[in-house]
Amino acid sequence: MPRPKGTPKTGGRRAGTPNRVTRAARQRILDDVDPIGFLARVARGEAIETGAVDESGKPVMWVPTPEQRLAANFKLLDKAVPNARDAAPDGDDPDGDGTATPLTHESALKLLK
Secondary structure, three states: OOOOOOOOOOOOOOOOOOHHHHHHHHHHHHHHHHHHHHHHHHHHEEEEEEEEOOOOOOEEEEEEHHHHHHHHHHHHHHHHOOOHHHHOOOOOOOOOOOOOOOOOHHHHHHHHH
């Protein structure tokens, strides 16, 4: 006989709890890859080894474009200060109506050009 609809849950994992495989995979990524460190290097515009080598045996380097650096900075900002882009800096009120314009990736790219 099935449980009646609306009966509260009585066992199992809490909603949103990752299983052991997901938890282990996340921990391995954080331990081995350092995604935050990689994003920081991209944001700073550092040359990064690709893992390939050229004809002379030297490592092939990749240098992020300004657009890639900007995207990395936005990603880091979102992780460090969630919703920070929703609040514009002081004085960023182009309409003069007392509302600030949120900074988006697209508007930042327009500023670069």
